[in-house]
Amino acid sequence: TQIMLNIHNRGKEVCGIYPREIAETKVEIVHKTASDRGFPLRSTMEKE
Secondary structure (H helix, E strand, C coil): CHHHHHHHHHCCCCCCCCCHHHHHHHHHHHHHHHHHHCCCCCCCCCCC
């Protein structure tokens, strides 16, 4: 819930720190799931 509120209030939030390959997979899963369900959710990967 705190992550959701931070995203809502600040526009973005760190949801996890992962190795590149895992982060890429998680971003793809978020994009596909959000798209399939009609949610305008964005997910990005940034270098630390």
